[in-house]
Amino acid sequence: EVQLVESGGDLVQPGSSLRLSCAVSGFIFGDYAMHWVRQAPGKGLEWVSGISRTTGSLGYEDSVRGRFTISRDNAKNSLFLQMNSLRAEDTAFYYCVKDIGSSGYYFDYWGQGILVTVSS
Amino acid sequence: IQMTQSPSSLSASVGDRVTIACRARQAIGYSLAWYQQKPGRAPKLLLAASSKLQGGVPSRFSGSGSGTDFTLTISSLQPEDFATYYCQQYFSTPFTFGGGTKVEIK
Numbered sequence: 420e421v422q423l424v425e426s427g428g429d430l431v432q433p434g435s436s437l438r439l440s441c442a443v444s445g446f447i448f449g450d451y452a453m454h455w456v457r458q459a460p461g462k463g464l465e466w467v468s469g470i471s472r473t474t475g476s477l478g479y480e481d482s483v484r485g486r487f488t489i490s491r492d493n494a495k496n497s498l499f500l501q502m503n504s505l506r507a508e509d510t511a512f513y514y515c516v517k518d519i520g521s522s523g524y525y526f527d528y529w530g531q532g533i534l535v536t537v538s539s
Numbered sequence: 540i541q542m543t544q545s546p547s548s549l550s551a552s553v554g555d556r557v558t559i560a561c562r563a564r565q566a567i568g569y570s571l572a573w574y575q576q577k578p579g580r581a582p583k584l585l586l587a588a589s590s591k592l593q594g595g596v597p598s599r600f601s602g603s604g605s606g607t608d609f610t611l612t613i614s615s616l617q618p619e620d621f622a623t624y625y626c627q628q629y630f631s632t633p634f635t636f637g638g639g640t641k642v643e644i645k
Contacts, residue, residue: 454634463625463636463637463638463639464574464576464582464625464627464636464639465636466627466633466634466635466636469632469634477632478632478633479633480633481633514581514582519587523629523632523634524570524587524629525572525584525587525627525629526572526574526582526584526627527584527593529581529582529583530581531581532581
């Protein structure tokens with residue numbers, strides 16, 4: 420059974436940093452691209468960033484580029500999102516998402532989501 | 540690539556045929572996926588490559604289109620289909636979603 424479990428969400432002040440983690444199981448992690456997708460409460464879905472199976476970045480959404488960094492550890496079946504200089508508009512549920520392929524396509528498995536709240 | 544869905548919401552009855560449109564700002568070939576999301580749940584993949592139904596998804600769901608214009612059709616709406624639907628282009632990064640269409644009970 421495929422499982423993606425996010426952790427690291429918290430309530431932080433604007434300007435703070437936070438690191439999200441995603442532990443995966445049930446598939447060969449190193450064979451697939453992975454992504455972070457977020458959803459502000461009551462709003463739509465927004466792709467944040469993706470990473471190919473070989474740790475090459477697939478890019479970032481414009482508003483997070485330069486502040487967020489995606490990474491992965493294939494040996495530990497883990498995906499990460501380092502978020503710096505957080506803003507109120509970064510408040511959202513962050514989903515760890517599995518790609519159907521190795522280099523970036525669409526998303527067949529999603530974690531349950533983790534809430535990041537940026538507020539003073 | 541900006542993705543625009545219409546309508547943003549609709550009311551329908553069980554048994555109705557429902558069509559949701561998704562338009563891309565530029566041509567994306569067949570690189571379009573559809574997701575269903577219920578309140579408090581993660582999205583679920585329904586179709587990819589515009590019209591390819593994913594395993595376990597009921598055949599009442601279908602997709603069509605290419606280039607810039609796409610549609611998701613539910614042939615006979617069931618109670619479990621009341622949800623929000625999103626299209627997503629994967630032609631190029633940054634991958635982008637439509638704004639969503641909320642299907643509500645009439």
